[in-house]
Amino acid sequence: MHRRTLLKRLVAAGAATGLAPSSRVLAGRAHRVEIKAFAFVPARLKVAPGDEITWINRDVVPHTATAADESWDTGTLDQGQSATLTVSEGMQVRYLCAHHPSMVAELVLD
Amino acid sequence: MTLKRMLAGIGLAVSLAVAPASAESPADLNDLEIAHVAYTADNIDIRYAHLALGISTNPEIHKFAKTMIRDHTKVNELALALLKKLKVQPKDNFLSRSLIKGSEKLVDEMAGLRGAEFDKRYAENELAYHQAVNKLVEDTFIPNIENPEVKALFEQGLQIFKAHEKHAEMMVKSLQ
Numbered sequence: 603m604h605r606r607t608l609l610k611r612l613v614a615a616g617a618a619t620g621l622a623p624s625s626r627v628l629a630g631r632a633h634r635v636e637i638k639a640f641a642f643v644p645a646r647l648k649v650a651p652g653d654e655i656t657w658i659n660r661d662v663v664p665h666t667a668t669a670a671d672e673s674w675d676t677g678t679l680d681q682g683q684s685a686t687l688t689v690s691e692g693m694q695v696r697y698l699c700a701h702h703p704s705m706v707a708e709l710v711l712d
Numbered sequence: 713m714t715l716k717r718m719l720a721g722i723g724l725a726v727s728l729a730v731a732p733a734s735a736e737s738p739a740d741l742n743d744l745e746i747a748h749v750a751y752t753a754d755n756i757d758i759r760y761a762h763l764a765l766g767i768s769t770n771p772e773i774h775k776f777a778k779t780m781i782r783d784h785t786k787v788n789e790l791a792l793a794l795l796k797k798l799k800v801q802p803k804d805n806f807l808s809r810s811l812i813k814g815s816e817k818l819v820d821e822m823a824g825l826r827g828a829e830f831d832k833r834y835a836e837n838e839l840a841y842h843q844a845v846n847k848l849v850e851d852t853f854i855p856n857i858e859n860p861e862v863k864a865l866f867e868q869g870l871q872i873f874k875a876h877e878k879h880a881e882m883m884v885k886s887l888q
Contacts, residue, residue: 640875662790663783663872701779704878 630654630689635707637665637679637699642707649689650712658684665701669694736806738852743862746853748802749811750869751791753845754784756815760834760841763822770831776838776883780876787869794865828887835883842877846870 630652636643638660649655657667659679667685668675673694676685678701689709699705741749761777761784768774795802822833849870857863 640871662868663786700775701782702875702879703882704875 632656634658635667636660637667637705640702640705642667642697642699642705645707646710647707648710648712651689651691653689654686655689655709656684656686658682663701665699665705667697667707668700670696670698675700738807738848739856741805741807741853741856742803743857743859744800744803745805745807746857746866747791747795747862748804749807749853750849750866751788751802752808752811754788754791756811757838757841758784759815759819760822760837763819764830764834767823767826767830768834769827772883772886773831773834776835776879779879780838783872783876787872790865790868794861798859798861832884832887835880835887839877839880839884842873842880846873846877849873 630650631654633647633649633653633655635647635655635657637657640661642657647655657676657679659665659681662681664678664680666676666678667687671694674687674697676687679685689711691711693709693711695709695711697707697709738749757780761780764773764777768777791802818837822830822837825833849866854863854866854870857866
């Protein structure tokens with residue numbers, strides 16, 4: 603199964619995985635990261651477990667948001683497409699675009 | 713490094729002499745000729761990428777090559793859509809022909825290589841190619857383009873190709 607499909611299905615179904623807690627006691631905050639001009643904006647994002655991050659691609663070419671150790675991945679996002687991830691304890695905080703690896707960013711876990 | 717030396721480095725024998733009136737210079741190209749050069753340059757890089765996918769077994773080379781195909785195809789789609797909207801056709805010119813001639817020699821050379829030797833040559837050429845083309849686009853084409861929509865497309869393209877240049881640089885370093 604493609605990672606992108608897995609990620610989306612898991613987030614949608616609220617299943618217990620290494621990426622999302624099995625029962626969300628408190629609803630976290632929602633964050634947005636825009637992918638534009640070959641950069642993640644913001645490049646550093648303060649988040650806490652239970653928060654949701656939505657990446658949206660504004661560029662004409664496809665991008666991804668992929669953990670540096672490949673432990674999580676939005677999959678390829680075409681222009682206008684988005685993907686959402688739920689933050690978990692201990693998740694990899696450094697990430698990049700798998701297609702354009704000079705594009706890097708990081709999450710700052712509370 | 714001057715543009716002339718950069719272009720010579722990627723197999724182009726282009727005269728960039730400015731003084732004689734009969735000399736051909738990239739600075740003298742009009743919008744339709746510039747569009748033709750860009751389309752040609754994109755297709756050349758797509759061709760190199762297909763060669764890399766056929767010959768290399770290095771996963772990083774494959775990732776880079778697939779990005780080249782994906783991105784350059786997208787830029788060409790946008791360029792053709794814009795030209796269709798403007799009801800114009802790109803125009804062939806000396807620089808497009810030089811690019812094609814140079815690329816034929818490189819394809820012949822790279823097709824004879826295998827393994828690490830191929831990977832190194834492909835990566836180094838991608839870096840040199842993107843450096844040369846980006847300099848041409850930034851310093852000569854964009855300042856000279858008259859149509860604002862064509863100019864905007866080239867500015868967008870330059871952003872993409874600068875990311876490719878950085879990626880190529882990382883690839884070259886990883887193969888050293």
